[in-house]
Amino acid sequence: MKIGNLELGNTPLFLAPMEDVTYKSFRWMCKKFGADVMYTEFVSSEALVRDIQKTREKMHLFEFDRPVAIQIYGHNIESMVRAAQVAEESQPDFIDINFGCPMKKIIRHGAGAAMLKDLPKMQQMAAEIVKAVSVPVTAKTRLGWTAADMPILEAAERLQDAGIQALAIHGRTREQLYAGEADWTLIGEVKNNPKIRIPIIGNGDINSGEKAKRFLDETGVDGLMIGRGAIGRPWLFREVKHYLSTGEEFPQPTVAEAVDVLKEQMFMNLEWKDNERSGILMMRRHFAKYFPGLPNFRELKIALLRAETNLEVDEILVKIVAQYGDQQLDFNQSSLK
Structure with missing residues (x-):
């Protein structure tokens, strides 16, 4: 093309x-x-x-x-x-x-x-x-x-x-x-x-x-x-x-792997923006989508969406990895249309 x-x-x-x-x-x-x-x-x-x-x-x-x-x-x-x-x-x-x-x-x-x-x-x-x-x-x-x-x-x-x-x-x-x-x-x-x-x-x-x-x-x-x-x-x-190249599905990442990706995206945001709070606020739409289908995740998700500092986000991500780290994510949801 x-x-x-x-x-x-x-x-x-x-x-x-x-x-x-x-x-x-x-x-x-x-x-x-x-x-x-x-x-x-x-x-x-x-x-x-x-x-x-x-x-x-x-x-x-x-x-x-x-x-x-x-x-x-x-x-x-x-x-x-x-x-x-x-x-x-x-x-x-x-x-x-x-x-x-x-x-x-x-x-x-x-x-x-x-x-x-x-x-x-x-x-x-x-x-x-x-x-x-x-x-x-x-x-x-x-x-x-x-x-x-x-x-x-x-x-x-x-x-x-x-x-x-x-x-x-x-x-x-x-x-x-x-x-x-x-x-x-x-x-x-x-x-x-x-x-x-x-x-x-x-x-x-x-x-x-x-x-x-x-x-x-x-x-x-x-x-x-x-x-x-x-x-x-x-x-x-x-x-x-x-x-498209193999006809096979690529395995979904584990929660721990997804956290690593999220951290990389967030770190780039914090480097790019003038202040920490702006960099975190811009991530909220992404935070909301990163961990679908995890059981009993509501409180951690709300905390992630309310966090305003890098330290707060890091502390929540540590908890997420500790509780769900080896679990494979499941994005087979109609909400992702």
Whole structure:
């Protein structure tokens, strides 16, 4: 698979852009376990145009990231064009346009998945961004707005005509948010549309190697994108690659092994952030996902989520290892869709 002149190999695995998730330490862990392509957290075009420092910091890239994209979102074409030019200054390998975020704070202004209700504007925005930057431009979107309004086939053709060089599709509508099961049928229809020449990347519900292989076989997509399934489980990329190459499941880590991974991610956070408390608070979403299915774990989980210092976290992790260290984790849960 190629994006522009960027050669990514066969069936590359992409880490989906996620707000407050795909920052430096999490990207590092996912790369370590086999993710091929990174994305930053998505950034607001309006904030970039206004030169908001916190937003600019999200675009800070590292050599381990590469190949890496910066994803931008917004509803105003002029601001999006300028934001793409600002993003290009950070030297990403490509720029991605967010046409898929379903959250209210994004769509209420007409950005993200709301662009699916105005395909001509979506196409115009993509075309103007393509013309304004020298790096490849890609896009990420959903099947549609509701089950009765799923224009992904037309949207894909329009975006290709606009000049985007790859399209990632999440197999849900905006109305679904993240509920129910992802529908890969339409993703397959886009991929197998004879008019489509650009790479298609499938996204949604990849939480095991077996599922990844099944979705790949059913659709023939060029790449696979993993999002929420990797939170608290960055080794999911290793599992998927192992299954795709061998047809066998990679053993889940023990609790003690998972604690070592968590500590590495947390240590990088603490090195990266200005103060200890900020580094710990950013980890809470990950803490909540690291230890599924452990019996009588509620009190330790609550303590982990309330911890505000490295010392507190370390003390809790020592207790977790002492109580559960040799137990193998079980991620076969519907909540990981």
